[in-house]
Amino acid sequence: MLRQIRPAVVVLLALTFITGLVYPLAMTGIAQAIFPHQAQGSLIERDGKVVGSELIGQVFESEKYFHGRPSATTAPDPNDATKTVPAPYNAANSGGSNLGPSNKALIDRVQGDMDKLKQENSAAPVPADLVTTSASGLDPHISPEAALFQVPRIAKARNVPEDRVRQLVADHTEGRFLGLLGEPRVNVLLLNLALDRLAG
Amino acid sequence: MTVIGWVQILLYCAIIVAITPVLGAYMTRVFGGERTFLTPILRPVEIAIYKLSGIDERQEQHAVTYTVGMLLFHLGGLFIIYALMRLQAFLPFNPAEQSAVAEDLSFNTAVSFITNTNWQNYGGESTLSYLVQMLGLTHQNYLSAATGIVLAIALIRGFARHSVRTVGSFWVDVTRCTLYILLPICVPYALFLVWQGIPQTLGPYIDATTLEGAKQTIAVGPVASQIAIKMLGTNGGGFFNANAAHPFENPTALSNYVQIISIFALGAALTNVFGRMVGNQKQGWAILTVMGVLFIAGVVFCYWAEAHGNDALNALGLTGGNTEGKEVRFGIVGSALFAVITTAASCGAVNAMHDSFTALGGMIPLINIQLGEIIVGGVGSGMYGMLLFVIISIFVAGLMVGRTPEYVGKKIEAKEVKMAMLAILVLPLMYLGWTAVAMLVPSAVASMNNPGPHGFTEVLYAYTSMDGNNGSAFAGLNGNTPFYNLSGAMAMAVGRFWMIIPTMIIAGTLAGKKLVPASAGTFPTTGGLFVGLVVGVIVIVGGLTFFPALALGPIVEQLALNAGTLFSSN
DSSP: OGGGHHHHHHHHHHHHHIIIIIHHHHHHHHHHHHOHHHHTTOEEEETTEEEEETTSOOOOOSTTSOOOOOOOOEEEETTEEEEEEEOTTOTTSOOOOOOOTTBHHHHHHHHHHHHHHHHHSOSSOOOGGGTSOOSSSOOOEEOHHHHHHHHHHHHHHHTOOHHHHHHHHHHTEEOOBTTTBSOOEEEHHHHHHHHHHHHO | OOHHHHHHHHHHHHHHHHHHHHHHHHHHHHHTTOOOTTHHHHHHHHHHHHHHHTOOTTOOEEHHHHHHHHHHHHHHHHHHHHHHHHHGGGSSSOTTOOOOOOHHHHHHHHHHHHTTOOOOSSOHHHHOOHHIIIIIIIHHHHHHHHHHHHHHHHHHHHHHOOSOSEEEOHHHHHHHIIIIIIHHHHHHHHHHHHHHTOOBOOSOOEEEEOTTSOEEEEOOOBOHHHHHHHHHTTOOOOSSTTGGGSTTTSOSHHHHHHHHHHHHHHHHHHHHHHHHHTTOHHHHHHHHHHHHHHHHHHHHHHHHHHHHOOHHHHTTTOOSSOOTTOOTTTHHHHHHHHHHHHHHTTOOOOSSOGGGSOHHHHHHHHHHHHTTSTTTTSTTHHHHHHHHHHHHHHHHHHHHHTSOOEETTEEOOHHHHHHHHHHHHHHHHHHHHHHHHHHHOHHHHHTOSSOTHHHHHHHHHHHHHHHTTOOOOOTTSOOOSHHHHHHHHHHHHHHHHHHHHHHHHHHHHHHHSOOOOOOTTSOOSSSHHHHHHHHHHHHHHHHHHHHHHHIIIIIHHHHHHHTTOOBOOO
C-alpha cells in the first residue's frame, strides 16, 4: 500500500497537469488561431456592437420580428436569492421547463400560447415548436413552418409584400446535413437581421 | 416516424460496427505495450512519468494491488476537485467571479466526477470558474474514463491469461490509456467541435445588446476541450446547465451525430479488444450482438413513443410528435436516438430534456440504466458489467445441462458466480432503497418539479442515474439539497466501487485458473443461442428487479394519460 503512494501522487499530478491544463490551454490557443469566430462564440456585430451570437436565441416580442420558441430559462430573484424568476433566453443559465407530459401546467401553458398565437397571426394550424419550450431555452432556430406561419403578420407590420418576406424565409431555411442529418430549420436572429436590412 | 429517421438510426449502427475492429486493434496494441504510430511522440512523456513516480513498467500487479492503486488514485482526484471548488474564488481563470461552491454540492460533484457519473447538481455556467472546469472537471473526465477502461482490460486479462498471479500494472495502463487513446482522439475532436461552433476561449462572458435593445449575457468558456472528452469518455457532465442541448455544446446536426458516435466508440471497441485478447474475435462480436439487440429494441420503442407525441397535446391540435424540451435542429429522431445512446452507455449527456419525454419514451432511458448500462455501456464499465451478466448466463446454462460452466476456456465456479451476483444486486438495492427513503422525507418530496407519478419517476430516475454512474436526469428535480447531494454521493460511490471490487476479485481468480481446452461438451459462446441466452438473462434479471418501480412511475402515468387524467400541483 505504502509503495503505491508515490506513483498515485505523481501519476495523478502529471496526468492532471497534462489533461487539465496543457490540453485545454493548447486547444484554446490553436482554436483561437484557426477558428477565431467560432472559438469566441460566433458573435454577430452590427454597427460595431455585439447584438448576439448566431448560435444563441434571443427574445423577440415586437410584431415586426419573427418570434422564436418559448423559453423556460430563469434568473435569480433580485428580492430573494433562494428563488428564481422567469427570464427567457437567459444565456447565462440555460435549461428547459422539465414539465412532464401529464402535468396540467404544461397543457395549460400550451393552450394559452396557442390562443395568443392564433390571435396575432392567421388561423392556420399552430406549428408545435412555437408553443413548446426547447431543452436549452436558447434554441436559435424555429421550423420553416413556424417561420411561414408568421409571414402575414410581419408583412403587414412592416408594410412589405408577403412574397418578399416568404422569399427571405426560403433563403434562410437550412436543410438537413447531406440531406440526412438533423431537421430543416430557420435561424431566427439571422432572419430578423436580414429583415431589418430589407427595410433599410 | 420517417424514412430519414430510420436511415439515421441504421447508418449509426453501421458506423459503430465499422469502427469497432479498427479501434479494437489499436487499443489491443496499446495495452499489449506494442509500438504504435504515436510512440515516437508520446514515449518520452510516458517514460518521464514512470521515472518520476518510480514505476518499473515491466512490474505487474496482483488484482488486489491493482484495485488499491485505483482507489488511491481516485481519492487524490476527489481531493483535487473538492479543493478547487471550495477555493475557486481565490484562484485564477475566474472571469465571471464565481464564489465558493457549498460544501455538500462540492462533495457531490467531486464524487460524481471521480465515479464517471457526472451528475449535474451544479449549473455549470452559473456556478463554476474556468479553472474548475478545466483542472477539476476536464482532468477527471479523462482519468475516470481511463480508469473504467483499464479495469475492463484487467478483467479481460483475467479471462485471457492462465495460471498467473497478475493482471497488469494499473499505473502503466492508466498512463497509456490517457496518452495513447484518449488524448490523441480528443485533440482533433475538440478542434472539429470548435469548427462546428463550440467556443474555446478564456475570455469573460459576452454582453450583447439584442435587436430589441435588451441586455443578454452570453456564457462562454473553454468548452470544446471539455466536450470532446465528456462524450468520448462517456462522462456526460456538461459545461453548461442544459448540457448537450445547449447550442454551445452541440451546435449542429453534424456535431450531434459525431457526439453520439463518440459515446459508443470506445465501449464498442472494447468488445473487440476482448475478442482479440482471448484469441477469437467472434467472442467479441457475440457480445456486441447482445448489446445491439437490446439497443435497437430501445431505440425503436423510444422513437415510436416520441414521434407519436403526447396525447394531451395532440388533442389541442399539435402535430409532429413531442417537441417539448427538444431542440429544432435535432428533431424527434435526433433527440430519441441521443437519449437511448446516452443511457445505454453510461454517458449521461442529454440533448433533450428527458423529464419532458412522453411517459413511455422517458421510460426507455430509465430501463437502459437499470439494466446496468451494459448496452455498450460506459467506457470499460459497460464491458465488465456485461461480462458479469455473461458469467450469470453461463452459470444458468450450466445448471440446465448439469455441467461445470466454462467461458473462453475458463471454468466458472462458485466464487465467480457469487461475486457477479453481488455486483449485479447492489445496484437495485441502492436505487430502490434510496428512492424509498426519499419518498419518506418531506423535503425530498418537495424537490419534485412535477406532480403525480411523474414526480416519483423524477426521484427514481435520479437515484438510478447516480447509482448507475450515468448522470443524466429528469432534470426538473431540484437535486441541489443537502439530502440529495449526500445520499446521491453515497449512491454514486457504492454504485461504482461496489461493482469494481467484486469484478476485480473475479479478474484475480480467473487469471490464476488453468486453461480448459474446448471439448464436444463445451457450450459454444459465439452463436445465436448464446446471444439469445444472455439477452434473456439480462431482461429477466432486470425485469424482476425494477418492473414494480416502473409500474408506479411511467407505466401508471401512461395509463392515467390514456384515461385523460392530468395532474396539478395543488
